[in-house]
Every structure is written in C-alpha cells, then in structure tokens.
Amino acid sequence: MSKLVITDLHVTVDTEDGPKEILKGVTLTINDGETHAIMGPNGSGKSTLAYSIAGHPKYTITGGTVTLDGQDVLSLSVDERARAGLFLAMQYPVEVPGVSVSNFLRTAKTALDGEAPKLRTWVKDVNAALEQLNLDPSFGTRSVNEGFSGGEKKRHEIAQLELLDPKVAVLDETDSGLDIDALKVVSEGVNRFRAREGKGVLLITHYTRILRYIEPDFVHVFVDGKVAESGGKELAEQLEANGYDKYVKANA
Amino acid sequence: MTVTTDSVRSALEQDTIESHLNPVGSFDVADHPVPTGREEIWRFSPLKRLKGLHADAPFDRSTTSCTWNTPEGVRIEGVSGDEARSLRGISGLVPNTRFAARVLAEVPASLVVDVPADLEVAEPIVISLDGKDASTTEAGHVAMRFGAHSKAVVVINHEGSSAMAAVVEIVVGDGADVTVVSIQDWADDAVHLAHHQARVGRDATYKHAAVSFGGDVVRMDANVTYDGPGGSAELLGLYFADAGQHIEHRLFADHNAPHTKSNVVYKGALQGEGAHTVWIGNVLIRKVAEGIETYEENRNLVLTDGCRADSVPNLEIETGEIEGAGHASATARFDDEQLFYLQSRGVSEKEAQRLVVHGFFNDLIRQVGVPSIEDRLLTTVEAELAKNVLQDLAAFGRES
Ligand SMILES: Nc1ncnc2c1ncn2[C@@H]1O[C@H](COP(=O)(O)OP(=O)(O)O)[C@@H](O)[C@H]1O
Ligand SMILES: [Mg+2]
Numbered sequence: 001m002s003k004l005v006i007t008d009l010h011v012t013v014d015t016e017d018g019p020k021e022i023l024k025g026v027t028l029t030i031n032d033g034e035t036h037a038i039m040g041p042n043g044s045g046k047s048t049l050a051y052s053i054a055g056h057p058k059y060t061i062t063g064g065t066v067t068l069d070g071q072d073v074l075s076l077s078v079d080e081r082a083r084a085g086l087f088l089a090m091q092y093p094v095e096v097p098g099v100s101v102s103n104f105l106r107t108a109k110t111a112l113d114g115e116a117p118k119l120r121t122w123v124k125d126v127n128a129a130l131e132q133l134n135l136d137p138s139f140g141t142r143s144v145n146e147g148f149s150g151g152e153k154k155r156h157e158i159a160q161l162e163l164l165d166p167k168v169a170v171l172d173e174t175d176s177g178l179d180i181d182a183l184k185v186v187s188e189g190v191n192r193f194r195a196r197e198g199k200g201v202l203l204i205t206h207y208t209r210i211l212r213y214i215e216p217d218f219v220h221v222f223v224d225g226k227v228a229e230s231g232g233k234e235l236a237e238q239l240e241a242n243g244y245d246k247y248v249k250a251n252a
Numbered sequence: 253m254t255v256t257t258d259s260v261r262s263a264l265e266q267d268t269i270e271s272h273l274n275p276v277g278s279f280d281v282a283d284h285p286v287p288t289g290r291e292e293i294w295r296f297s298p299l300k301r302l303k304g305l306h307a308d309a310p311f312d313r314s315t316t317s318c319t320w321n322t323p324e325g326v327r328i329e330g331v332s333g334d335e336a337r338s339l340r341g342i343s344g345l346v347p348n349t350r351f352a353a354r355v356l357a358e359v360p361a362s363l364v365v366d367v368p369a370d371l372e373v374a375e376p377i378v379i380s381l382d383g384k385d386a387s388t389t390e391a392g393h394v395a396m397r398f399g400a401h402s403k404a405v406v407v408i409n410h411e412g413s414s415a416m417a418a419v420v421e422i423v424v425g426d427g428a429d430v431t432v433v434s435i436q437d438w439a440d441d442a443v444h445l446a447h448h449q450a451r452v453g454r455d456a457t458y459k460h461a462a463v464s465f466g467g468d469v470v471r472m473d474a475n476v477t478y479d480g481p482g483g484s485a486e487l488l489g490l491y492f493a494d495a496g497q498h499i500e501h502r503l504f505a506d507h508n509a510p511h512t513k514s515n516v517v518y519k520g521a522l523q524g525e526g527a528h529t530v531w532i533g534n535v536l537i538r539k540v541a542e543g544i545e546t547y548e549e550n551r552n553l554v555l556t557d558g559c560r561a562d563s564v565p566n567l568e569i570e571t572g573e574i575e576g577a578g579h580a581s582a583t584a585r586f587d588d589e590q591l592f593y594l595q596s597r598g599v600s601e602k603e604a605q606r607l608v609v610h611g612f613f614n615d616l617i618r619q620v621g622v623p624s625i626e627d628r629l630l631t632t633v634e635a636e637l638a639k640n641v642l643q644d645l646a647a648f649g650r651e652s
Binding site: 054055056057058077078079081082083087088090093094095096097098099103104107108111112143144160164 | 587588589590592593594595596597598599600601603604607608610611612613614615
C-alpha cells in the first residue's frame with residue numbers, strides 16, 4: 001500500500017523581508033500505484049513542494065497536512081520520512097566529498113532496512129542498478145555526486161530509487177538537462193520502479209518531453225504555489241500545444 | 253600576495269636571508285628574547301599554558317620513554333657529546349624561536365636516524381614516545397639523514413603525558429623519497445612545542461604529515477627548504493581539537509631553488525567549548541626560484557559552537573617566472589544541504605554527520621599514504637567524534 005495525501009499545504013521560506021509564502025494551499029492525492037505529473041513554469045513552487053514533503057529545513061509549513069498511508073509525515077524528521085517510504089530525486093543532487101557512492105548506498109540501505117544488506121547479493125544488486133543506468137562499475141568508488149556530469153547525477157538518483165525501493169518517489173525535474181538517450185535510460189529506470197507492486201510516483205517536470213516515456217495517470221498544472229488544473233494525460237498535450245500562458249495570465 | 257619593501261627585495265636576491273615572514277635566525281639563545289605574545293609568530297599561542305617551554309623552563313631528565321624498531325641497514329640510536337653537537341643545524345635550521353635555539357644549545361643528546369644511500373626500507377620506522385609526567389619539562393633533538401636515492405617512511409608517535417620542546421631535523425638526500433609522519437595523540441594534559449625542519453635534496457621527494465589529536469597545547473612548526481632544483485615537498489596535516497584544546501600548525505615552504513614544488517594540505521575539525529586551532533601557511537618564492545609550483549590549502553570543519561579556527565595563508569612571490577602558485581582557506585560548519593541529502597536517504601542525523609566528517613578527512617588520510625596507520629587514523633577520528641558531537645546530540649535529545 002502507498003497512499004500519499006497532501007491537503008491544503010501552505011509553506012513559507014524566510015527571506016530578508018520576512019517570510020514569503022510559496023505554497024498557497026496544495027491539495028493532491030496519490031493512490032496506490034498511481035503516477036501523477038506536476039507541470040508548471042519556473043518559480044511556481046514545484047521544488048518547494050518536493051522539499052517540503054521530504055522535510056528540508058529551509059521550508060516552514062504554515063498549514064495543511066501530508067500523510068503517507070495515514071501516518072502524519074510532517075511530524076517526522078527527514079530520515080524518518082525516508083524510512084516511512086518517501087524518496088526524493090533531487091533537481092540538484094548534492095556533492096558529498098570523500099564519501100564513496102558504494103559506502104553511501106550501503107549506509108542508506110542499512111538505515112532503511114534496520115540491518116546491513118547481505119554482502120554478496122547487495123554488491124550484485126548495486127552493480128546491476130548502476131549498469132542498467134549506464135553507469136560504469138567504477139562509479140562505486142567515486143565520491144557522491146562530486147565531479148559527476150549533470151546526466152550522471154540524475155542517473156545516480158534513479159539508481160538509488162531502484163536500490164532503496166521506497167513506497168512513493170518524488171522526482172523533481174529528473175528530466176531537465178538530459179539528452180534524449182539519457183532521458184530514455186532514466187525513464188526506463190522509473191518505469192521499472194513503477195512496475196513494482198503499488199508504487200506511487202510524483203513526477204515534477206517543466207517539459208512534456210518525459211511524458212512520452214513515462215505515462216502519467218494524472219496531470220496537474222501547477223501555478224503560483226497551487227494546482228491550477230487537473231486532468232488526464234490529454235492535459236499534457238494541451239500544455240505542449242499552448243504552454244503555460246493561459247494559466248499565468250489568469251493568475252496575473 | 254604580500255607587498256614587500258625594496259630593502260627586503262634586495263636582501264632576498266642574495267638568497268640567504270630569512271624572509272620577513274619569519275624573524276632572522278640565530279643559534280645564540282641570547283638573540284631570542286622571551287616571547288611576550290605580541291610577536292607575529294607567537295600571537296596565536298597561549299603562552300601561559302606552555303609551562304615555560306617557550307621561555308626558560310628547565311630541560312629536566314626525560315620522563316618520556318622512547319622506543320623504536322630498527323629495520324635492516326638502518327642506524328637508529330641515541331648519541332651525545334661531539335656527535336650530538338655535530339648534528340645541530342644539519343637541516344639548515346637556524347633557530348628563529350627561543351625554544352628551538354635552546355634545544356640546539358642545551359640538549360646534551362640526540363636521537364639519530366641514518367638511512368644509507370640507495371637503501372629502500374620496506375617497513376615503516378616507528379619511533380614511539382610515551383610520556384609519563386607532564387609536570388616536569390623536557391626537550392629533545394632528533395636528526396634524520398636519508399642518503400641519496402634512499403626510500404623510507406618514519407612515523408613518530410607521541411602518546412601519554414609530557415611537557416616537551418622538540419626539534420626534529422630532516423635531511424633528504426638527492427633523489428631520495430622520504431615520508432615523515434608525526435602523530436600527536438597525547439593525553440589531555442600534554443604540552444608539545446615542536447619545530448620540524450627539512451632540507452630537500454635535488455630531485456628528492458619529501459612528505460611530512462602532522463597529525464594532532466590530543467594534548468592541552470600542541471604547536472608544531474614544519475619548515476622546508478631545498479638543497480637544489482627539482483625537489484618536491486608535500487606538507488600534510490590533520491587535526492581534531494576538542495573542548496579547551498589549542499592546536500597550532502605553522503608551516504613555511506621556502507622556495508630557495510628553481511623548479512621546486514610544494515603542496516600543502518591541512519584539514520581540521522573542531523568541537524567543544526574553547527577548542528582553538530591555528531594554521532599559518534607561509535610560502536616564499538625567492539627570486540632565484542624560477543619555474544616552481546606551489547599550492548596550499550587549509551580547511552576547517554566546525555562541529556559545535558564555541559570553537560575558533562584561525563587560518564592564515566601567506567604567499568610571498570619574488571619572481572614572476574613561476575609555473576603556478578595558489579592558496580585556499582575555508583572554515584565552515586556542517587553543510588545543511590549535505591546532511592539533508594544523506595538524511596533524505598534514511599540516514600540518521602548523527603550518522604550523516606559521521607559520514608561527512610569521515611569524507612572530509614578520507615582523501616587526506618589516503619594521501620598520507622602509510623597503509624599501516626590509515627586504519628588507526630580513521631579509528632581515532634571515529635573516537636574523537638564519539639567524544640563530543642554524538643554526546644551533544646544525545647544531550648539535546650536529537651538522537652533518533
Ligand atoms: N530563500 C528564498 N528567498 C526568496 N524566495 C525564494 C527562496 N527560495 C525560493 N524562493 C522562491 O520560491 C519560488 C518557488 O521556487 P521553486 O520551488 O524552486 O520553484 P520551481 O521548482 O517551480 O522552479 C520562486 O519564486 C523562488 O524565487
Ligand atoms: Mg525546481
């Protein structure tokens with residue numbers, strides 16, 4: 001089971017001029033096994049939504065709730081949210097100098113499962129996950145995200161998604177900055193994850209391109225900190241043709 | 253870059269005089285007044301806690317045991333009398349501090365390490381100093397000579413309680429490949445004032461690693477000069493200061509010969525009220541030193557409130573004909589983004605902090621390049637972390 005329910009979520013960030021409201025009442029339900037695409041212009045608050053769900057300390061929740069299978073997510077620490085089954089593939093993955101990818105993955109897996117993975121199968125799993133994302137096996141000895149190309153960072157995020165196997169994955173612009181080959185590789189990884197039993201995906205994107213490879217069940221247009229319109233994948237086709245102008249104007 | 257006056261410039265052209273980065277040296281103790289704390293080279297040091305070692309503390313009979321292994325072909329022994337006297341200043345050291353001048357003038361014996369030319373010593377030479385009593389003050393002199401094209405690793409290991417002034421002189425022969433690691437893993441009450449001076453021969457490779465974890469006050473000056481072109485020096489440092497500790501590393505790479513290299517990397521972590529670290533990185537590129545390369549870097553990771561890290565790189569360039577010169581210095585707290593990234597993968601806050609600190613030191617420990625002490629350094633970093641940060645977390649109830 002994996003049901004993520006976001007209800008009337010309000011979020012601010014601290015600025016020099018005091019708190020600034022970024023999310024202005026987001027309501028969204030991702031049922032068991034569903035993939036939802038969130039599409040919106042730059043600055044509309046998509047990353048803020050992703051980070052708020054994951055618990056980034058920069059954001060202050062001023063109202064609303066988020067639950068995963070009925071459990072209150074917002075009262076949990078960042079690592080507790082991950083252990084509850086949430087995963088965030090970041091728009092800008094962070095470099096951690098001196099910490100090797102293999103050490104990082106093993107530490108994360110151990111933390112999530114409450115016990116160290118069995119060495120032999122784990123090494124095999126890691127190598128398979130890296131290979132499927134066209135990452136060289138020597139990747140394991142490199143420092144996390146340090147000196148990775150933009151594409152390698154994104155593929156590394158999806159390798160983690162497959163290995164760490166959360167209930168619900170939030171993918172923040174995993175497609176941006178990828179060439180078409182890398183986009184296909186990444187999409188295949190996400191689709192392998194979706195093929196598993198009952199996995200939820202919140203796919204945040206600026207472009208319709210990735211939706212050719214990952215077919216969403218629902219599409220939401222996100223403007224000025226909230227959902228402006230929801231529909232099926234035909235909504236993505238409309239956006240492809242007409243862009244965000246209509247929504248942004250309506251909002252202005 | 254530091255602006256220099258014309259008089260200093262012309263003096264430097266003679267290639268013999270000390271830079272204004274360091275006071276002019278002298279073997280005569282009378283030329284070195286007792287420091288007041290206002291001197292540039294003493295202004296960071298807590299003189300009151302030095303037990304007089306910087307001034308006129310008696311050099312008593314040693315209460316620190318000294319043991320070593322002797323790989324085949326190597327001579328290591330204590331010497332005195334004329335032989336000891338003949339070893340004073342072999343590294344080109346002309347003392348610029350009272351304590352170094354006193355050590356050379358007053359200490360009756362020296363520990364000599366002789367590695368003959370062409371000998372490649374497979375196992376590290378480990379010299380273990382184990383202090384028994386920090387209430388008496390003592391001093392020591394070590395002279396290491398590495399013959400041409402020899403290869404060796406020496407580890408000096410300091411443990412226990414002691415109040416010690418020490419001068420270590422290192423002569424790296426032409427084409428030799430030498431690593432000297434000095435580990436300061438003292439007990440909490442130790443005071444250690446040390447000057448390590450190396451002369452690096454033509455085309456020789458010298459690596460010095462200073463590792464400071466324990467002691468009330470540790471101050472180490474690590475200096476390098478070159479005895480011909482083509483020499484290369486790597487000055488590495490790793491330190492971890494706890495509450496109340498003062499750890500000070502000063503280094504001076506004096507590029508007095510062309511086509512020489514220096515690469516300085518010091519990294520430190522600080523935790524606990526009153527933890528204080530000082531890093532002074534002096535690099536001088538003299539007029540004759542054309543075609544040299546130098547880079548120096550100091551990074552500090554501040555783990556808790558109440559710590560202070562001073563970091564001062566000084567790069568003084570007297571010739572435009574250089575291959576490359578640069579420096580970097582940074583002092584930072586834990587990076588929230590790094591911790592968030594790790595925690596978002598299920599890793600607890602303390603485990604994330606542990607990973608980041610290990611990562612911070614990892615490359616450096618590998619760079620030290622002595623496999624037999626790598627594990628020990630990692631374990632000690634671990635133990636240091638366990639001391640404070642994790643306790644603090646527990647105290648604040650943030651442990652998960
Ligand atoms: N620290 C901050 N100070 C001021 N504004 C901020 C801060 N952080 C984010 N914002 C603003 O929040 C809005 C939403 O940003 P973000 O969630 O990154 O949007 P998106 O991911 O949709 O491009 C933007 O207008 C951005 O400028
Ligand atoms: Mg964004």
